[in-house]
Amino acid sequence: MIIKRYFVPINGAQVHIRRVGEGPAVILLHPSPQSSTFNIPMALKLAAAGFTAIAVDLPGYGLSDPLVGGYPQGLSREHGLDPYLAPYVQLLDALGIEKAVFYGNATGAEFSHIFAYNHPERVAVAMLDTAGHNPDDEVDKLTDGYFPDTTPRRDGSHLLTYWDMVRFLSIFAPWQFTDKAHRLPFDQPPADKVHDKLIEYLRAGQNYAEAYRAAFYTAKGNLIGRVKVPATLTRWEGKPNIAEIDALIAYGLPANFTVLRPGPTMDQRLDASVEYLVKHYRTTGKAAPPQPAQIDRTSKRLQKMWIDVPGGQLLARVCMAGSGRPILGLHDPAGSSKRLESILSPFIGKRPVIAIDNPSSGESDKLLKREDITTEAYARFAIAALDTLNVKDVDIIGRYSGGQVAMEMSTQRPGLVKRIAQLGVIMLTDAERSEFLANYTPSIAPQWDGGHLIRAWSIVRDMALFWPWYNRTKAGIVARDAAIDGPTLHPRVEDLLKMGDAYQNAYAAAFTYPMAEKLKQLSVPCLVADVPGSGTYTRLAMAKAAAPHITTADLPDDMHRWAATFEAFFAS
Template sequence: MIERHYVNLPGGQLHYRRAGEGPPVVVLHSSPMSSAAMVPWIERLAADFTVYALDTPGYGQSDPLPYGGPDPEIPDYARRVVEFADALGLDRFVLGGTHTGSKIALATAVAAPERVAQLVMDGLGLYTVEEMAEQLERYTPPTVPVWHGGHLVEAWHRMRNMWTFWPWYRQEGERRLDESMPSLADLHLMTMDMLRAGLDWGVAYRAAFRYDARAALGGLRVPALLIAKHADPLHEHLDRLRVEAPTMTVHSVGNEEHLDRLMAAFDRDLGLPDAPPSPVVEHAGGTTRRYVTTEHGVSHVRIDGDPAAPPLLLVHGSPGSADSFDALVRDLAADHLVIAPDTLGNGYSTPSRAEDPRIGDFADATGAVLEALGLAGVQAYGSHTGACISLELAVRRPDLVSSVVADGLPVLAEEERADLLENYFISMAPERHGEHLLRAWHTIRDVMLFWPWYRQDAAHVRPTGPGETEHLHRLVLEFLKSGPTYQDSYRAAFLFESQARLAAAEVPVLVCAAPDDMLRQGSEEASAGEPVTFVELDPAAGRGAAWAVRRA
């Protein structure tokens, strides 16, 4: 089983995947991917090793480098690999990488030869001055969000082109690659990795283009192997080596045998000790992310603020994750210890293990996270779906929740509920030309314009606009994180009986909503009688969600 972990390093966290038992192997992905791209390596190597697949800083779920400035170099990334090994107690390890990962691995082996027992590289770029200049200029154009979402399709087709031409922007017959197009699921995963890397997704790419691998090979002192398959655009670079590297062997291999030969290259007989257990992530302030495993699934949890401050559970709405409320979390973390899980099936949390989950299942999972973290008597804030979960948790577990702020509770008539359940959800299945990305973009945009979003007539107009394009881009990425399981928490919220559960509450409940919230009227009508009160939010006047939490 592949586990996912974070580790605290100087200046930020690094995310990694771990599997297997035995001596340690660290593997590094290509740009602009994440450790998810290394799953085929992990699955094969885990039979003989403890495998650590790192998200390069600034990619996947790892924080950017805290040093190196806006344009770090490959040795800066190599320094992070050593810091990772130090934090996990890996004195010596086998190191492997592909493309950008090969250069980071090479720089690590040159800088810390006493730590690297063996180096395995899959493709190593050795560019001419002219190639480097052209690629620095053209290979990594920034993502520029546009109001119609076309930048998402542009990213999708750029990734397709990376499997079709070398370099991707030279769309000429003689530049075709002898590669099959990845599956739609893999292409979606890689495009999401590119988009999650930020608007300037090419930081590590450009570092790789600038890195002088030939000079580095001259200083290589550890046993090493360089391999490239015929279809790899870096295969032709094997003929460019022209360097004395006596500890390195070089292999050109066919496409079909590539993975087998690559996996066989990792030395099983180095006599390295077995890897130690991964350390538990401790929160000491700032922002900490970790995973919490319970009987309900694996929850990805964000923790912010002073560990000694009063604890506050924050539960996001659907679709999205805890990061959907980044500004709110940072505000509340000034005087609270904020615990913000991604609800199951959203963000980076696994789907619920319940076959057809209801709000009670999400509440139980959230309660189990609090118990695992040793927290009780917390104040809870939730928005929309999160309001349902927070309220239900308070009803079920008043020992865990001392009070609730429910921001926008769905109160639905049966006809409205049936209409939403039938029409609200869209297909998130990847499509060949990226149509699913546009569908996601315009669904989120239409949510800002109509309620419900699919009733696009004058009677259903909302008095709101889609906001700034970059903000909408972030919301859409949060939506896309969840994939098809985003429907589970939404459906549970539509089926939730808010009024009955408000009546069952024994702890104080403050219900609130902004005037332009589509759930505002129902929220107020449902909030009659102790221990429930209602207040109207007015963010423009400083009475937003954080104000409601501090008022409660």
């Protein structure tokens, strides 16, 4: 079975879900600070057993928007998860689901019982997988030092704070206690698995602790015991700190609870809950209705959506409000559609706007093997995405290699692309091309000590200081103000870390694209623009020399003022 991803609009925000199967609805709730990715194995088992599995990213985690208005301050400990109640009621309403099973693990288990207590009319069964019981004074000890500050810093050292925390989660429990009594008897996961978990922390951002911390204080027998609907507690033998579960059982559970006691394997753990639902819910639960639309087409803000393309899905940021020909945004080799938001924002509400993550970039599915990453392949997927959206023609704003993809689209589908605005142009001599291919993209493959994080950060930081970034000489100085503060660099590095060493192939595709030849052949009106002082600014003259029929322009430092140049070009 194929899991599909969707966004669900609720109250001016969007919740991200993974959905698979047909039958009664089971809402899957993940641990913090992870996402619906955690529940993919359970979703597949449920779908095979005749259920609609809907794995949800808690607001502020995964790809779901944060809570509208932010997480409120000053809540009492037992009410720390209450801010998430309304979004889940709204989610059920938006999905047309009257009542569902709520299955949760860790933070998800705590929210399951909180939701079941507050909204029993919406919960068929509350399933608590590995919930526990801890008095507040014990929780105070457990959480002391558990949530370090991860504010982005200019030297990138906050990334090592993340790495240290994620790595030690499999060494000690809790991770910050380093005495013998708290050591875990496990083999250490490989670096790529630690890296994958780190990416989940990066998605959650600096506020990763909001629901995470609250869940520690709602793991209480007196709170769990308030649940009146049918409920289960999973006592999984494989849980490292199983004493917490035993403490909850010893505290006492009401008669509506069934304790499931699976063996130590993960399959045994998941199968126990599936078997319970098959026996007690599958024949009585109401089938979930079809998935609703992902976006509000009248909204004058960028919204995220998944676009079906051959082999999977691409993530897009879109605003369909406005009139006229849509504008398509295409990002640079190691970027994502998120980096185009500031550039495209002046057009929102005036013209339809679409920005996509290339396959194997950003959050899009990894639809291209590294060796298959080419400008031509990117163009084919962009065209497929527009076909899915039933878009017949576009003007394109492409950042560096995004401009190359736009040119290729105009060749592959004549008439689709009406005008191309390229922000920066990759024009290289043969000698430069060989040098760039040899030096521009060193490996950032995950390392056990997290060293790849500092390498990725240093590469992105030095891109703002030198051109090319590895030419750290007087001749390589970029003559512009250096935007190298932590908050500016962090999202760019996050994009790079999500892509990993596939960025080597993306840059190689850009460096080897025959730009001069393609510009000469281009029949679509084309603007090539750049900011004076940028590393690539001198390449405008090379582009004009190769193709005198194109238009070139200087852009101001403030990207929010670039729109005037684009609007004039698109209207010409």
